[in-house]
Amino acid sequence: MPTINEIVSEEIRAQARKLLEEGTVAAVIGYAAGTLPMTVRPLVVRSPEDCSKLIWNTFCVLNLANYLPATLKSVEPPRGPRDPKPEGPLPKVAICATGCWSRNIVVQTQEHQVDRDRVVVMGVGSRGMVSRRKVEAIFSGKEILKVEEGDHELIVQGADFSETINRWSVVRDNCQTCTHPDPVLVDVRIGEPVSERKPPNPFIQVEKIEQKTVDARWAWFTEEFSTCIRCYACRNACPLCYCPTCFVDDAKPQWVGKSLDAVDTGLFHVLRAYHCAGRCTDCGTCETVCPMGINMRMLTKKLNKDVLNLYGIEAGMQPDAPLPLTTYAMDDPQKFMANEVAPVPSMAPATLGHRGPVPGSVKEGK
Amino acid sequence: MTEQSTNWEPKIIAFLCNWCSYAGADLAGVSRFQYPSNIRIVRVPCSGRVSENMILSALKSGADGILVSGCHPGDCHYISGNYFARRRFALLSNLLDFIGVEPGRVNFSWVSASEGEQFAEVVQGVTEKVKALGSASRLVKKIDALETELQVA
Ligand code: SF4
Ligand code: SF4
Ligand code: SF4
Numbered sequence: 001m002p003t004i005n006e007i008v009s010e011e012i013r014a015q016a017r018k019l020l021e022e023g024t025v026a027a028v029i030g031y032a033a034g035t036l037p038m039t040v041r042p043l044v045v046r047s048p049e050d051c052s053k054l055i056w057n058t059f060c061v062l063n064l065a066n067y068l069p070a071t072l073k074s075v076e077p078p079r080g081p082r083d084p085k086p087e088g089p090l091p092k093v094a095i096c097a098t099g100c101w102s103r104n105i106v107v108q109t110q111e112h113q114v115d116r117d118r119v120v121v122m123g124v125g126s127r128g129m130v131s132r133r134k135v136e137a138i139f140s141g142k143e144i145l146k147v148e149e150g151d152h153e154l155i156v157q158g159a160d161f162s163e164t165i166n167r168w169s170v171v172r173d174n175c176q177t178c179t180h181p182d183p184v185l186v187d188v189r190i191g192e193p194v195s196e197r198k199p200p201n202p203f204i205q206v207e208k209i210e211q212k213t214v215d216a217r218w219a220w221f222t223e224e225f226s227t228c229i230r231c232y233a234c235r236n237a238c239p240l241c242y243c244p245t246c247f248v249d250d251a252k253p254q255w256v257g258k259s260l261d262a263v264d265t266g267l268f269h270v271l272r273a274y275h276c277a278g279r280c281t282d283c284g285t286c287e288t289v290c291p292m293g294i295n296m297r298m299l300t301k302k303l304n305k306d307v308l309n310l311y312g313i314e315a316g317m318q319p320d321a322p323l324p325l326t327t328y329a330m331d332d333p334q335k336f337m338a339n340e341v342a343p344v345p346s347m348a349p350a351t352l353g354h355r356g357p358v359p360g361s362v363k364e365g366k
Numbered sequence: 367m368t369e370q371s372t373n374w375e376p377k378i379i380a381f382l383c384n385w386c387s388y389a390g391a392d393l394a395g396v397s398r399f400q401y402p403s404n405i406r407i408v409r410v411p412c413s414g415r416v417s418e419n420m421i422l423s424a425l426k427s428g429a430d431g432i433l434v435s436g437c438h439p440g441d442c443h444y445i446s447g448n449y450f451a452r453r454r455f456a457l458l459s460n461l462l463d464f465i466g467v468e469p470g471r472v473n474f475s476w477v478s479a480s481e482g483e484q485f486a487e488v489v490q491g492v493t494e495k496v497k498a499l500g501s502a503s504r505l506v507k508k509i510d511a512l513e514t515e516l517q518v519a
Binding site for chain 1: 418419422423426433439440446449450452453454455456457458459460461462463464465466467468469473474475476477484487488491492504505506507508
């Protein structure tokens with residue numbers, strides 16, 4: 001009896017082959033097996049023969065949307081920066097996408113980084129991806145040579161041991177609190193759709209920090225980011241960080257220093273997270289790729305919480321609405337103002353077709 | 367730099383929009399409303415121009431407090447600059463609170479060109495808050511400490 005992910009892998013290979021053979025797409029973005037246990041490698045397939053390399057498993061933790069703009073560019077006929085766009089439709093690219101990645105594609109479309117008409121989304125309902133770090137922590141000190149995957153358990157094997165662990169117990173934190181695991185964009189459905197999840201409180205990890213005193217929060221912040229080596233993997237792996245010149249590379253003025261000074265590192269993280277406000281889909285890639293195991297996702301998750309609380313918006317859920325920071329409502333909350341006056345119009349629900357907060361998920365914002 | 371003596375006075379950087387708050391500060395001066403001399407004014411075209419980079423950069427460079435002030439909602443010279451700014455400031459203010467920067471370090475207000483007296487009050491209030499907090503240390507880059515460290519090494 002094949003596992004769910006084996007069925008999904010087979011479907012991805014078949015659909016990718018079909019799309020490439022028909023000439024519908026010029027490339028397919030997916031995953032190939034990695035060289036180490038519990039790793040996978042993003043792969044761009046350009047010919048039907050290579051489709052057999054594509055796989056899908058529970059360790060697909062990198063956000064494939066990150067590779068979409070460059071892949072789209074790579075399939076265009078070569079042209080100089082000033083040459084006009086060629087006549088006729090440009091080649092398309094297919095991409096495997098779970099809930100959060102598909103929401104990133106929505107954001108990329110809203111920000112004109114991606115032309116939706118050129119993307120074929122192969123939608124996969126996500127069952128939550130496993131954190132390699134969590135598995136390694138269980139077997140600390142032992143070398144894991146192979147991990148086999150069942151639907152609900154992992155069989156972890158080393159030279160002299162073989163143990164079965166529960167899969168959900170090692171699923172990444174962001175996946176455990178995910179509410180929309182099924183893709184919002186689906187052109188080709190892979191596997192079965194998964195239903196909306198209702199974790200008791202999607203912001204529980206953030207609220208634990210919020211409940212601390214201000215001094216304890218500062219202690220948490222300094223401690224959490226003290227080991228950062230400024231490799232910028234968290235930035236590079238994120239599909240939102242496509243700026244040609246990132247603020248950390250600005251020289252005049254230099255907003256953050258290049259040193260490992262705690263303040264420079266702290267400012268890098270505050271600003272990077274802030275740049276993702278209203279755009280972050282909590283895909284967890286930034287946290288996953290960090291070589292130092294820093295939970296910088298707490299900052300973006302806090303912003304996600306505030307954006308939802310204050311403006312009723314979740315990134316990527318409303319393709320037709322503007323991004324939260326590119327719009328406004330007359331009566332946006334302004335309790336943080338030093339001399340707050342009553343908002344101009346009455347406290348009518350926010351305009352522009354905003355959704356209300358997820359029921360029972362959040363308390364009144366501050 | 368952070369030596370605190372009894373007659374320590376905080377330095378507060380005030381980003382004031384050209385059309386309302388800066389004019390409000392001007393009016394306060396012309397009308398002889400007294401307010402603390404702790405603020406250093408940076409005139410900006412609009413509160414929408416004030417980026418998180420500018421605010422954090424001021425903190426990093428040793429400001430004890432920040433005040434960002436613009437036109438009241440509905441009065442923006444550029445029609446909607448302050449509405450956009452309000453969303454960004456709300457998120458920034460919450461994020462700074464989240465990481466443990468003391469509430470009261472970074473302040474936002476609306477002051478119109480005709481509110482000289484209100485401007486003086488806002489500055490008074492902000493200065494008192496910052497004085498109560500003492501000199502800033504969080505997100506302040508300590509160049510002195512770094513230099514000493516380098517000399518020792
Ligand atoms: S951190 Fe900010 S400036 Fe840098 S790439 Fe990301 S969004 Fe752009
Ligand atoms: S900030 Fe992190 S969690 Fe958010 S979209 Fe980027 S990589 Fe994903
Ligand atoms: S990936 Fe980790 S170590 Fe690298 S810059 Fe980001 S937080 Fe720092």
